[in-house]
Amino acid sequence: MERSRSNKKPFSFAISIRGKLLLINLTLLTCVGLYAFYEHASFSSFESLEHAATENLQASVDLLTLRRHEKDFLVRKENKYPKRFDDVFNTLSQRLVDLNSLLKLHNLHLEKQTTNIIETLDRYQQQFHLLVDKVNSIEGIETSDNHRSRLENSRKKLKSAASSYDSFYLEVELLELIEKDYRYLADSTAESSNNLLKAVSNFAISEHVPSSLKPEFDQYKQDVEALVSASTELGHSADEGLKAQLRKNVHNAENSIKSLQTEISHAIKLKSEQIRTQLLVFGSAIVAILSILLFFIGRSILSRINAINILMKEIASGNGDLTVRMNAKGNDELAQLASSFDIFISKLHGNIQDVAKVMSILGESSENSKTSAVKSMNNAEQQKIQSESVATAVNELVMTSNEITANIECAANSAETIKQDAQGALEITLATSKSMQSLSSNISESQALIVNLAEQSKEINQVITAIQNIAEQTNLLALNAAIEAARAGEYGRGFSVVADEVRQLSLMTNNSTHQIESTIQELASGIQDTATKMSSSIDLACHTKETASDVVKAIEDMVIRINTMSDMNTQIATASEQQSMVSAEIDRNITEIAHLASDTHHIVSGSVHCSEQVSSVSHKLEKIVAQFKY
Structure with a gap:
């Protein structure tokens, strides 16, 4: 004769254990997917900000390249360097425009600084082209129509005219004048320019200079004064004339780029801390949700297992009665x-x-x-x-x-x-x-x-x-x-x-x-x-x-x-x-x-x-x- 034993059905979800495990897996995959998506979006924004910092550093490198082309032109006086300067300048300008767009996307409010850098660089380009024109007018290598060429021609005419006079004193004073001329051409400084102008004045009032030599001397004097005036306007050193203005603008642009780099680095640091905090909060929320879900589902499964375990212990601890049946209720795997x-x-x-x-x-x-x-x-x-x-x-x-x-x-x-x-x-x-x-x-x-x-x-x-x-x-x-x-x-x-x-x-x-x-x-x-x-x-x-x-x-x-x-x-x-x-x-x-x-x-x-x-x-x-x- 068979006898059956039943127990009170514990609380459980109305789905099977396999369904419950699938629900846990789906919830876990969904949470991991959301976390990965949020992490990807956060790090994409962070990489964009780092790209802005990289572009700003590259702008600093481009500025150094502009200065190198400037130095090369001043040393070699070749017109290929202004072309290279303009190419690098166009690249730098476009880089700064792109950088400004990136900074706007991150709401950093640095448009004023980027605009200031662009304006400073525009002035730097204009002043460089003025400097190029001035250098070409003084001693352009690729053209003979410059102050030095004209001075050399007038010097030759003056020497040729003076050689027709058999005057020792005239020859000595002319040699002294030409010596000051060559010294100035070899080292164009304020002192050498004053010495040259003084020598020209002394030669003009000398009693040994005949009046018939005046047309050639006047032309020579005019060419000397034009050369000295142009050189003074250009600047005898880096702290004078156009060179000083050019240097000032370059330094302003460098300082502005360094300041912008500092702001971007600070923004990157804040962004990194913000992303770390947000990911920590989001991860904690996912862990809490999964823990609560695992707790309720695990409790429902354990309650069913405990009920069946009680029945099996009763059968195992009996006297070998094979007529006992469990008759467990439910539709899950334990049933x-x-x-x-x-x-x-x-x-x-x-x-x-x-x-x-x-x-x-x-x-x-x-x-x-x-x-x-x-x-x-x-x-x-x-x-x-x-x-x-x-x-x-x-x-x-x-x-x-x-x-x-x-x-x-x-x-x-x-x-x-x-x-x-x-x-x-x-x-x-x-x-x-x-x-x-x-x-x-x-x-x-x-x-x-x-x-x-x-x-x-x-x-x-x-x-x-x-x-x-x-x-x-x-x-x-x-x-x-x-x-x-x-x-x-x-x-x-x-x-x-x-x-x-x-x-x-x-x-x-x-x-x-x-x-x-x-x-x-x-x-x-x-x-x-x-x-x-x-x-x-x-x-x-x-x-x-x-x-x-x-x-x-x-x-x-x-x-x-x-x-x-x-x-x-x-x-x-x-x-x-x-x-x-x-x-x-x-x-x-x-x-x-x-x-x-x-x-x-x-x-x-x-x-x-x-x-x-x-x-x-x-x-x-x-x-x-x-x-x-x-």
Whole structure:
């Protein structure tokens, strides 16, 4: 009989747990998206403000570039620099206009400062172009119509006119004037300009200057005054004239840009703090909203889990009553879990009933199986003992056969070794016989050569005898020549010296031939002894050759007998090896039978053990089923 238990449904949302989790995820994604959007908008505004600061710094760089072009023009006097100046100025003006627009977007109220900078830069451009015109009018490189060119022409005319006057004082004063002129052109300062004007005045009132030189001097004076006036208006230094005005405007523009940069940096700092505060507040609000939502949804889920947990504890702490059902209410996942649990308990209830019916049948079968297994185990034990006895006997037979085979193999190996040694002795003896034949032939050839050598030594003795006769005759001739030279007196003195030298040479030749004759005689005696010994060696070699032939025949007979014995040992070894193989095969079969008997014994023992386990499990299962109410 089934009984159901129910509990009071706790407060929860009318949606499933999955829906609640999806609601949390959607809320989280929405809040993160809003936070990201707000953060992106805030940082975009902040980056725009930083871009304004960057543009202002770039404006400062452009102003430095304008000053560089100004300096380059004043140094090189080339018209390409004003063009570059205007290009950079247009870029700077557009940059300041864009900067003013950016500052208006952020409501910084800095239009007055940017307008002041633009106006100052406009004045700076106008003054620079005035300076360019003034510099070109003074010493323009790309044009010859300037004050310096006109002064140079009037100076040349004045020098040309003054050179026609043969006046030393005029030449000196003109040189002093031209020196002041060159000094001023080399270093245009207020002092050098005053010195030049003073020199012009002194030259004008000089008594050494003729009146006919006045037209050229007046033109020169006019050109000097025009040059000095233009240079003064331009400014001899950076603190005078147009240069001073230009420098003042540049400094004002630089100070204004630095002041604007300070204001923008302050605005960036305030904006950064504002964004940080707003993001902190917005993030805190998102965290609070998500925390409240998670609290209510988590509480609703936990209340449902606690209710189901209480029911499951009641079922677990009972007496195994499988008729209890949870019957949880609701449409969420926990209610589905409770319904699945009730279905599982119902199936378990039916299975326990089936197990109870099978228990009695299983108990009877396990007892019968145990009895049969005990009988099989006893039979296998007897078979195992008998197989081990047969295996021991066959193993001893195999060991004996192996020992015989090993001894036969040793004998065969020894016969083979003796055979190889005899074969080697035969080869050595044959080689010795061949060597003796070669030795006998060589000794015979040597004996013939020695006989020839003895004959040649006799011929050498004959030649030496002839040389001795020639030497004696030469000695007699030398004596006769000496006697004739003595008779000739002073005229035969040189010939007497030659005769003495010939006689000395004859005596030396005679002595050498006696030594050679003695050596040849000793050589002939040695050759005779060598020939005698060679003859004895030939007889000994022939006797040794005959002995070696007898040894070869004896060794050949021994090799034949050893081959016969080796073949017989090989046949015996083959038969013994076949016997060993058969014995080993029998031993393997008996051993395999013993292993099979042992395995059968172990298997039957295991079967008995399994039967005991089945019986034990059957009793345990009976006790377990008895715990449930079905």
